[in-house]
Amino acid sequence: MNQDTMNRGFSAIMKELGLKETPKRRAVLEVLAEQHGFLSPEEVWRAARVRFKTIGLPTVYRNLEELAAGGVISTIIHPSRQLYYYFCTTGSGHHHHFICTSCRRVEDIPECTVAAMEQDIITRTGGRITSHIVQFNGLCRHCLTDPNKRITT
Amino acid sequence: MNQDTMNRGFSAIMKELGLKETPKRRAVLEVLAEQHGFLSPEEVWRAARVRFKTIGLPTVYRNLEELAAGGVISTIIHPSRQLYYYFCTTGSGHHHHFICTSCRRVEDIPECTVAAMEQDIITRTGGRITSHIVQFNGLCRHCLTDPNKRITT
DNA sequence: TGCCAAAGAGAAACGATTTCTTTTTATACC
DNA sequence: GGTATAAAAAGAAATCGTTTCTCTTTGGCA
Ligand SMILES: [Mn+2]
Ligand SMILES: [Mn+2]
Ligand SMILES: [Zn+2]
Ligand SMILES: [Zn+2]
Numbered sequence: 001m002n003q004d005t006m007n008r009g010f011s012a013i014m015k016e017l018g019l020k021e022t023p024k025r026r027a028v029l030e031v032l033a034e035q036h037g038f039l040s041p042e043e044v045w046r047a048a049r050v051r052f053k054t055i056g057l058p059t060v061y062r063n064l065e066e067l068a069a070g071g072v073i074s075t076i077i078h079p080s081r082q083l084y085y086y087f088c089t090t091g092s093g094h095h096h097h098f099i100c101t102s103c104r105r106v107e108d109i110p111e112c113t114v115a116a117m118e119q120d121i122i123t124r125t126g127g128r129i130t131s132h133i134v135q136f137n138g139l140c141r142h143c144l145t146d147p148n149k150r151i152t153t
Numbered sequence: 154m155n156q157d158t159m160n161r162g163f164s165a166i167m168k169e170l171g172l173k174e175t176p177k178r179r180a181v182l183e184v185l186a187e188q189h190g191f192l193s194p195e196e197v198w199r200a201a202r203v204r205f206k207t208i209g210l211p212t213v214y215r216n217l218e219e220l221a222a223g224g225v226i227s228t229i230i231h232p233s234r235q236l237y238y239y240f241c242t243t244g245s246g247h248h249h250h251f252i253c254t255s256c257r258r259v260e261d262i263p264e265c266t267v268a269a270m271e272q273d274i275i276t277r278t279g280g281r282i283t284s285h286i287v288q289f290n291g292l293c294r295h296c297l298t299d300p301n302k303r304i305t306t
Numbered sequence: 307t308g309c310c311a312a313a314g315a316g317a318a319a320c321g322a323t324t325t326c327t328t329t330t331t332a333t334a335c336c
Numbered sequence: 337g338g339t340a341t342a343a344a345a346a347g348a349a350a351t352c353g354t355t356t357c358t359c360t361t362t363g364g365c366a
Contacts, residue, residue, distance in 0.1 A: 020312060020363050042353080056315050061354065063313095077286055081234055081323095082353070098274050098282070107278045113270060117262060118289065121251050125260050126294030129251070133230055133288045136271065141279030173332050173343060194323085209346045214323065216344095235322070312363080319356070330345070336338085 017070040024048070024055050028063040029072070032087035037104030038076045040084055076106075077135050100140035102150045109136065170223040177201070177208050181216040182225070185240035190257030191229045193237055229259075230288050253293035255303045262289065 010029050014021045031047040032039060039047075045060040064085050067073045076084035076099055086097070090108050098107040118129050143150050163182050167174045184200040185192060192200075198213040217238050220226045229237035229252055239250070243261050251260040271282050296303050 022313065022363070024314070040353090054315065058316085058355075059314050077230060081236075083234075098278060098280065100280065101283070107274070107280070109270060109274060111270070111273075113266070114287070114289075117264070117266060120264075121260070121262060121289055125251060126297070127251065127253065127260070127291050128297050129289050129291040130254070131290045133286050133290070134267070135286045136267075136274055136282050137284045137286070138280050138282040144279070144281055175332070175344065177345070207346070211324075211347085212345050307366100309366085310362105310364100312361105314361070315359090317357085320352105320354080322353095323351085325350070326348085328346085330343105332343080333341090335340085 013070075013072055017066070017072070019066060019070075024052065024059055025063050025067075027051055027055070028060055029067065029087070032073060032085060033089075035087070037106060038084040038086040038099065039104075040082055044085070077133060079137075096134040096136075098136040098138065098140075100143055101137050102139050102143040104151075105140045105142070107140070109134075166223075166225055170219070170225070172219060172223075177205065177212055178216050178220075180204055180208070181213055182220065182240070185226060185238060186242075188240070190259060191237040191239040191252065192257075193235055197238070230286060232290075249287040249289075251289040251291065251293075253296055254290050255292050255296040257304075258293045258295070260293070262287075 010026055011021055013029075014025065019025065027048045028044055031044050041061050041064055042057065044064065045055065045057050048055050048060065064073065064083075068075050068085060072087075074086045074088050074097070076086055076097070078084050079101070084104075086106050088097075088106070088108070090110075094112050096109040096112060098109055099105070112134065114132055114134055118132065121127065121129060139150070163179055164174055166182075167178065172178065180201045181197055184197050194214050194217055195210065197217065198208065198210050201208050201213065217226065217236075221228050221238060225240075227239045227241050227250070229239055229250070231237050232254070237257075239259050241250075241259070241261070243263075246263075247265050249262040249265060251262055252258070265287070267285055267287060271285065274280065274282060292303070
């Protein structure tokens, strides 16, 4: 994703969400978009500080939360239970992820085939499903190939 | 689950995991087994203190973690990112859950139909899947029927 | 240009979870 | 039954990721 596409797209995104287009907010989004994997709020903050002498960690937390609430970025469920975010370049469309627990790469799982399971649950339990979590964890082919390059976080 | 079944089963469980059968550990398991829904470590602790004047919160955390590692209890993924545990009476067999975010009831999802998705990911990405998360969140039929009885946690 | 709600800085608080040290206890073995 | 020993627990304290607070700054709009 080149810088121009990024900037144009980001302006539209923030407008749609009714969020002001501030340099800090754009930086948060840019930092995430430049990564191939998911990042923690503190990692986003460290990367953003390279561009801004001053940017507060609470600012990063707030923006990440807002952007995730708006569906612009995805939250990653992690065994450590820390917060992690990922900017998914696959446009709209509901889908899930395969994350490498070693290097943090993320792969799309295009089809969400849980519809049948949901219908089954609804009819069987009589409840209403408001959301679901489907995520596959493992090692990507890079980390599988080079065991000595694995990042055991 | 009656008390006798509980005690006999629990002894075997701890033996299998190579854990000493202590009163505190059994209490943690009993508290969870008596609930129809999932509990936080502090809630387990409060319930366990009814039986023991002294039981430390770290003890509860440690036991819950060990029992979960042994597969005896399940961890629940929660939007609040707090820890929650659930004692699943469905014996062995891999399956997933539908949890009510209001009253914390848990329903089994007997079939795990993600095998096809996994195979697809493996062949397409060349990675290895070590685990997956599949969970459905929503409102159970009780909470759906009585909106005014909903527990908005 | 001026207004004002939204956004950010910086410091501080928070609180769930973990760590540490000392004491107790379950279990294996005699 | 008595004893050794490693596991387990108590209680206090620390940790640290995350959130809150107060004041200041700024983007969007007329
Ligand atoms: Mn994606
Ligand atoms: Mn179950
Ligand atoms: Zn990897
Ligand atoms: Zn319910």
